[in-house]
Amino acid sequence: MTTLDDALATFATRRPVLVALDFDGTLAPLQDDPQTSRILPDGVTALARLAATDGVSLALVSGRSMNDLHTLAEVPAGTFLIGSHGAERARVTTFGLDRDVVQLSDEQADRLASLGAQALRIARGRDGVWVETKPTAVVVHTRLAEDEVARPAEDEAIALGEQLGSGVLHGKDVVEISVLRASKGEALVALRDELGASVVLYAGDDVTDEHAFEALGPDDVTVKVGDGPTAARYRVGSPQELVAALVALADPH
Ligand SMILES: [Mg+2]
Numbered sequence: 001m002t003t004l005d006d007a008l009a010t011f012a013t014r015r016p017v018l019v020a021l022d023f024d025g026t027l028a029p030l031q032d033d034p035q036t037s038r039i040l041p042d043g044v045t046a047l048a049r050l051a052a053t054d055g056v057s058l059a060l061v062s063g064r065s066m067n068d069l070h071t072l073a074e075v076p077a078g079t080f081l082i083g084s085h086g087a088e089r090a091r092v093t094t095f096g097l098d099r100d101v102v103q104l105s106d107e108q109a110d111r112l113a114s115l116g117a118q119a120l121r122i123a124r125g126r127d128g129v130w131v132e133t134k135p136t137a138v139v140v141h142t143r144l145a146e147d148e149v150a151r152p153a154e155d156e157a158i159a160l161g162e163q164l165g166s167g168v169l170h171g172k173d174v175v176e177i178s179v180l181r182a183s184k185g186e187a188l189v190a191l192r193d194e195l196g197a198s199v200v201l202y203a204g205d206d207v208t209d210e211h212a213f214e215a216l217g218p219d220d221v222t223v224k225v226g227d228g229p230t231a232a233r234y235r236v237g238s239p240q241e242l243v244a245a246l247v248a249l250a251d252p253h
Pocket residue numbers: 022023024025026204205206
């Protein structure tokens with residue numbers, strides 16, 4: 001079996017390629033306050049170097065809203081940003097974000113408003129549970145809640161999404177209920193096809209990244225960050241280890 005180092009050495013010889021990476025828990029160590037998450041400094045340098053390499057496209061693929069991702073991600077112009085698990089997409093330019101517009105139907109907009117109100121009811125009176133509203137989804141966060149508070153809140157949020165026939169994603173300490181069908185896998189494959197990338201590197205740490213691992217092919221390099229079952233071919237223990245691999249990829253000499 002080849003190691004990740006071997007796979008990346010081969011990857012480095014291919015063109016054109018797409019380097020696509022999850023943000024939280026992958027490039028940026030997980031934080032209790034998600035607004036303090038940052039890409040590890042060596043990672044920022046490695047991404048800038050990769051993005052400046054001929055035939056290499058760079059993308060961040062996150063569950064975060066586009067605004068959030070753009071604010072926190074220190075990435076060079078030309079980088080593609082995929083937010084809200086694939087429901088939002090944009091490209092970073094020197095003048096700001098060039099966004100693909102998300103257009104909700106009236107029915108979807110109504111459903112989003114109703115989901116928001118019901119999610120707030122789930123969070124009410126529960127310490128450490130809060131609700132985030134995105135352009136296409138409502139998210140119930142439980143990262144700061146005790147287990148016995150978090151679990152019933154997550155169960156209720158899942159039930160709410162299923163009852164309304166919306167897409168439900170259950171990640172680490174989050175339940176996201178989306179009014180658009182989207183997944184990191186679909187968004188990643190669409191970008192890959194548009195770019196005509198011959199091979200893709202994708203790394204992620206959460207259950208929602210499994211959609212991306214499963215959507216890619218046997219020649220692609222898929223990397224799970226941390227523990228847990230995965231469809232990815234390779235594994236590293238931490239964001240620090242992943243960033244070390246990106247540093248080596250960005251500067252193979
Ligand atoms: Mg993540």
